[in-house]
Amino acid sequence: MKFNTSKYNSHWEDKKLSELGSFNRGKSKHRPRNDPALFDGGEHPLVQTGEVKGADLFIDKHGATYNDFGLSQSKLWPKDTLCITIAANIAETALLRYPMCFPDSIVGFLADKEESSELFMHYVFTYIRRSIQSSASGSIQDNINIEYLTGLIFKIPKKNYQDKIVGILSALDKKIALNNKINAELEAMAKLIYDYWFVQFDFPDANGRPYKSSGGKMVYNEALKREIPDGWSLMPLEGIVDVISDTVTPSDICSKTAYIGLEHIPRKTIVLSDWETAEKVDSNKSKCKKMDILFGKIRPYFHKVGICFVDGITSTDTIVLRAKEEELQGIALQTVFTEHFVESATNSSTGTKMPRANWTVLKNYKIPIPPNELLCKYQSLFDDVVAKIEVSIYQNKELSELRDWLLPMLMNGQVTVKNSKKKINQK
Numbered sequence: 001m002k003f004n005t006s007k008y009n010s011h012w013e014d015k016k017l018s019e020l021g022s023f024n025r026g027k028s029k030h031r032p033r034n035d036p037a038l039f040d041g042g043e044h045p046l047v048q049t050g051e052v053k054g055a056d057l058f059i060d061k062h063g064a065t066y067n068d069f070g071l072s073q074s075k076l077w078p079k080d081t082l083c084i085t086i087a088a089n090i091a092e093t094a095l096l097r098y099p100m101c102f103p104d105s106i107v108g109f110l111a112d113k114e115e116s117s118e119l120f121m122h123y124v125f126t127y128i129r130r131s132i133q134s135s136a137s138g139s140i141q142d143n144i145n146i147e148y149l150t151g152l153i154f155k156i157p158k159k160n161y162q163d164k165i166v167g168i169l170s171a172l173d174k175k176i177a178l179n180n181k182i183n184a185e186l187e188a189m190a191k192l193i194y195d196y197w198f199v200q201f202d203f204p205d206a207n208g209r210p211y212k213s214s215g216g217k218m219v220y221n222e223a224l225k226r227e228i229p230d231g232w233s234l235m236p237l238e239g240i241v242d243v244i245s246d247t248v249t250p251s252d253i254c255s256k257t258a259y260i261g262l263e264h265i266p267r268k269t270i271v272l273s274d275w276e277t278a279e280k281v282d283s284n285k286s287k288c289k290k291m292d293i294l295f296g297k298i299r300p301y302f303h304k305v306g307i308c309f310v311d312g313i314t315s316t317d318t319i320v321l322r323a324k325e326e327e328l329q330g331i332a333l334q335t336v337f338t339e340h341f342v343e344s345a346t347n348s349s350t351g352t353k354m355p356r357a358n359w360t361v362l363k364n365y366k367i368p369i370p371p372n373e374l375l376c377k378y379q380s381l382f383d384d385v386v387a388k389i390e391v392s393i394y395q396n397k398e399l400s401e402l403r404d405w406l407l408p409m410l411m412n413g414q415v416t417v418k419n420s421k422k423k424i425n426q427k
Helices: 049-054 068-072 118-136 146-151 159-199 326-337 339-348 372-411
Strands: 013-016 021-025 044-046 064-066 082-085 093-096 106-111 153-156 218-221 226-229 233-236 241-244 258-260 269-271 286-288 293-296 305-307 312-314 318-323 366-369 415-417 424-426
Touching: 021 146, 044 068, 049 082, 064 068, 082 118, 093 118, 106 118, 118 159, 118 372, 159 269, 159 326, 159 372, 159 415, 241 286, 269 372, 286 318, 293 326, 305 326, 318 326, 326 339, 326 366, 326 372, 372 415, 372 424
Parallel strands: 258 312, 269 305
Antiparallel strands: 013 153, 021 106, 044 064, 082 093, 082 106, 218 226, 233 366, 241 318, 286 312, 293 305, 293 318, 415 424
């Protein structure tokens, strides 16, 4: 099967993907794979299938590190290796930003520089991913093997033209990645300020100095079993947010209705940037509005928290929270972010097969509330962060749509790239 045959690219060569470079499986020989002996004191980066799927274009972070013993039963791949997942998340791809190890559920591709590039192969797999996933769907483990990958046939243009295709698509992906990096930094700033002001109580005092560290008066709160700043009050969660239980009827759903499920809510993100249309969603859902807080209410999804960015509908597996006042939005979200709140949700959960957070318990979760002036000051900072992220999110959606529109037409030759400033022509 040739995935990209068309009348526009008949002059391109038919090639097996193995002719463009070398494919080799990662290594993780030791069992069990989570043996602490592989990781204790480790400094050699290890990337897993989930991190490949979660990357933009490049994998620039890792969650685990092998020690020398771990490395000895694995392999360190060079920077720019293309990672291709063959189990769990099938045919997901991203390039290593720096040398890393990966297990045998990932295949590494290194291009023959005379024939192709790792980036071009990334876009080949982006183009054929759904076909590969469909062919693997229904197998016992939903996976593929390296022989399958190397035997795939694709119509391939000359190397210099591949580079032009890559130039167009990677420019879009790199801008998306840059926007995501800026958004992550903005979120980190908002969380850091919250931690300083509302957890460590080092908000600016009347002289602009950190309150608690500068000797600001603290008073013991019996309910919290700790000190809080003098003049602060204590309020239950239900005092700053309402639980929204608006049910959805068929008339509420149209082709443009946004749907946000648990799968769209990443772990602790200020603004949710991903959603889909609800045209195929049944009516057993809940309504949500822009700036509502969505909280995954099924264990172990209590870390899935974020602000809804559009009016739409959401899964009944989320709790929809709406700030009672605009100035409470930031502190409400950051409260639900905290590990202590997640722990409270876990302890409150009921049920056996799918334990769910118990709102009748969580509504009494106690929150230290500052004087209104400080609350409004934080909300102003929070609103500024959200506004900047909003611009990037919608820009990324436009860039993604353009990339996804261009990709198949570039790969089947329907759109061509001119030599001058990478202009494109549609045939």
